[in-house]
Amino acid sequence: MMYQIRDLHLSLPDMTRKPILGHAPQMNILKGLSFDIPKGAVLGIVGGSGSGKSTLGRAMVRLLEPTAGQIMFDGKDISHASEDELRPLRKRFQMIFQDPMSSLNPRRRVGGIIAGPLRLHGVDVSGKVDEALEMVGLPRHFATRYPHELSGGQRQRVGIARAIALRPDFILADEIVSGLDVSSQAQVLNLLEELVRDLGLTLAFISHDLSVIRRLCSRVIVLRNGEIVEATETVKLFDTPQADYTKELLQAIPLPDPGQTWT
Amino acid sequence: MRDARADVRRPVGLRLWLSGGWLSLLTLAAIFAPLIAPQDPLAQDLFLGRLPPFWESGTEPGFYLGTDSLGRDVLSRILYGARLALIVALVAGTLTCLIGATLGLIAGYYRGWPDRIISRFVDIWMAFPPVLFSILLIAVLGPGLVSIIIAIVIIDWTRFARVIRAEAISQGAMDYVASAQVAGRTKFGTMLAEILPNVLPTIVALLTLEMGIAVIIEAILSFVNLSISTDSPTWGGMISEGRISVHQAWWVLVFPLITLFLTVLSFSQLGEGLKDRFDPVLR
Numbered sequence: 048m049m050y051q052i053r054d055l056h057l058s059l060p061d062m063t064r065k066p067i068l069g070h071a072p073q074m075n076i077l078k079g080l081s082f083d084i085p086k087g088a089v090l091g092i093v094g095g096s097g098s099g100k101s102t103l104g105r106a107m108v109r110l111l112e113p114t115a116g117q118i119m120f121d122g123k124d125i126s127h128a129s130e131d132e133l134r135p136l137r138k139r140f141q142m143i144f145q146d147p148m149s150s151l152n153p154r155r156r157v158g159g160i161i162a163g164p165l166r167l168h169g170v171d172v173s174g175k176v177d178e179a180l181e182m183v184g185l186p187r188h189f190a191t192r193y194p195h196e197l198s199g200g201q202r203q204r205v206g207i208a209r210a211i212a213l214r215p216d217f218i219l220a221d222e223i224v225s226g227l228d229v230s231s232q233a234q235v236l237n238l239l240e241e242l243v244r245d246l247g248l249t250l251a252f253i254s255h256d257l258s259v260i261r262r263l264c265s266r267v268i269v270l271r272n273g274e275i276v277e278a279t280e281t282v283k284l285f286d287t288p289q290a291d292y293t294k295e296l297l298q299a300i301p302l303p304d305p306g307q308t309w310t
Numbered sequence: 311m312r313d314a315r316a317d318v319r320r321p322v323g324l325r326l327w328l329s330g331g332w333l334s335l336l337t338l339a340a341i342f343a344p345l346i347a348p349q350d351p352l353a354q355d356l357f358l359g360r361l362p363p364f365w366e367s368g369t370e371p372g373f374y375l376g377t378d379s380l381g382r383d384v385l386s387r388i389l390y391g392a393r394l395a396l397i398v399a400l401v402a403g404t405l406t407c408l409i410g411a412t413l414g415l416i417a418g419y420y421r422g423w424p425d426r427i428i429s430r431f432v433d434i435w436m437a438f439p440p441v442l443f444s445i446l447l448i449a450v451l452g453p454g455l456v457s458i459i460i461a462i463v464i465i466d467w468t469r470f471a472r473v474i475r476a477e478a479i480s481q482g483a484m485d486y487v488a489s490a491q492v493a494g495r496t497k498f499g500t501m502l503a504e505i506l507p508n509v510l511p512t513i514v515a516l517l518t519l520e521m522g523i524a525v526i527i528e529a530i531l532s533f534v535n536l537s538i539s540t541d542s543p544t545w546g547g548m549i550s551e552g553r554i555s556v557h558q559a560w561w562v563l564v565f566p567l568i569t570l571f572l573t574v575l576s577f578s579q580l581g582e583g584l585k586d587r588f589d590p591v592l593r
Contacts, residue, residue, distance in 0.1 A: 146485060154510075
C-alpha cells in the first residue's frame with residue numbers, strides 16, 4: 048500500500064469567529080476519513096468547494112498536520128513526523144499545485160525551478176532538467192525562461208516536470224486542470240495519463256469535475272463536508288451511484304445533449 | 311523554435327542613465343575633490359567675500375560659483391561636502407536596509423511570536439517624532455559622522471521593517487513556498503532562496519530611497535548645527551549659512567540646494583530605474 052489513511056481528523060482555527068480576546072474556535076474540516084491507495088493506483092478525490100478535498104491533499108503531503116488519526120506512507124507513520132524526519136521521504140511524494148502562477152517562483156527561471164528539488168536531495172542535476180522538460184513535451188530552451196513568459200498550459204507542464212524530475216513514487220495533483228481552457232486541459236490530462244503509465248506512478252487526483260476524474264482514475268472517493276460519502280471504482284460510480292450527493296455531482300456534468308444521461 | 315525575445319527592443323532607461331550619471335559624477339567629484347577643487351574649501355579671505363558666480367561682473371578667476379561671506383569658495387565646498395553626503399548615504403542607507411529588511415523578512419515570513427515582538431517594537435518606535443528624536447540622539451552621542459549614521463539607522467529602520475514585512479507576508483502565502491516545503495527545503499532556506507529574491511526589488515527601491523533620505527537628514531542636522539564640526543563643509547551647513555545672507559549673496563544658498571535636490575532625486579529615480587531594468591517579472 049502506498050497510502051493507508053485511518054480515521055483522519057483535521058481542524059484549523061476559524062479566524063472569522065475569533066473573539067477579540069482569546070483563541071479562535073476550531074473548525075473541523077476533515078471528520079474521520081479512512082481509505083487506502085494501493086501502489087500504482089490512480090485515485091480520484093472529488094467533492095464540491097468546501098468539501099475538504101484540498102485540505103486532505105495537503106495533509107497527505109504533510110503541508111498540514113492532522114489533529115487525530117493516522118497517515119501511513121509506504122508503511123511509515125508520517126502523521127506527526129517532524130520536518131526533519133520527513134525530509135528523506137519528501138523526494139518520494141511530490142505535489143502539483145492548482146495555480147502554477149502562484150506555485151512557480153516568478154523570479155526563477157524554469158530550469159532553476161525544475162532543478163531546485165533535485166539539488167535539495169543531492170541528486171546529480173546534469174541532463175535531468177532537459178529530460179524532465181522533454182517528458183512533459185516542452186522544448187529544452189524553455190529552461191532559460193521565466194514562468195510569466197509561458198502560457199497557462201505550459202506553466203502547468205513545468206509544474207508537472209518539477210514533480211516528476213525526482214522520480215517520486217507518489218504524486219498528488221490538486222485541481223491541476225481547473226485553471227486551464229478545455230484544449231489545454233485535454234493535453235495536460237493526456238500527458239499525466241502517459242506519465243502514470245510510463246513511470247509507474249501512484250497518483251491522487253483532486254478535482255471538482257467528475258468528467259475529468261472519469262478519464263483518469265480507477266477509483267474515486269467522494270467527499271462532502273469532510274466526510275467520505277462514497278468510495279468505489281470509477282465505472283461503478285458512473286453506472287450505479289449510491290449516494291444522493293454523487294448523483295448531484297453527476298448531474299452537474301455538462302453534456303452536449305441535455306436529454307442525454309450517463310447511463 | 312526561434313526565440314524572439316531578443317528582438318524586443320526595450321526602451322532606453324533614461325531615468326537610470328540620468329540618475330546614475332549624476333551620482334557617478336558626484337562620486338568621482340567626491341573621490342577626487344582634493345585634485346579638482348579650485349580652492350581650499352576652508353581658506354578664508356575677507357577681501358574675497360561674497361564674490362558672485364562667474365557669469366556676473368566683479369568676479370575673481372578661480373572662484374566659479376562665487377564665495378560666501380567669509381571668502382570661502384562655494385564650488386570647492388560643494389565638492390568636499392559631497393564626500394560626507396555620499397558616505398552618509400551609502401553607510402547609513404545600507405545599514406538601515408540590512409537591519410530593517412532582515413527584521414521585516416523574519417517578522418513577515420515566520421509570523422507567530424517573532425512577528426509579534428518585532429511589530430510591537432516598530433509600532434512603539436514609530437510613535438517618536440523622528441526629527442526631535444534624532445536631534446536628541448546627536449545631543450547625547452555628540453556630533454560627528456558616526457553619530458549621524460547611528461541616528462539615521464535608529465530612526466529609519468522601521469520604514470524597511472514595515473514594508474518588507476508586508477511584502478514577505480504576501481509572498482509567504484504563495485504556493486511556491488508550499489512547493490518548496492514539499493520539495494524538502496528548510497524554512498530558513500525557503501526564506502533566503504524563495505522569498506528573498508521576490509522582495510529584493512522592493513528592498514532595492516527602498517534602499518535607494520533611503521540613501522536620498524539619509525542625505526536630507528544629514529542636511530537637516532547640519533542646518534541645526536548638529537552635524538559635523540564647521541571644519542568639514544557640508545551641504546546642510548552651507549545652506550544654513552547661506553540663508554543668513556540670501557539677499558546679498560543668493561549663490562551661497564542656491565548652489566548647495568540644487569546639488570542636494572538633484573542628488574536626492576537621483577537616488578530615488580535610481581531605484582525605479584534599476585527595478586525597470588533588472589526585475590525579470592517587469593521585463
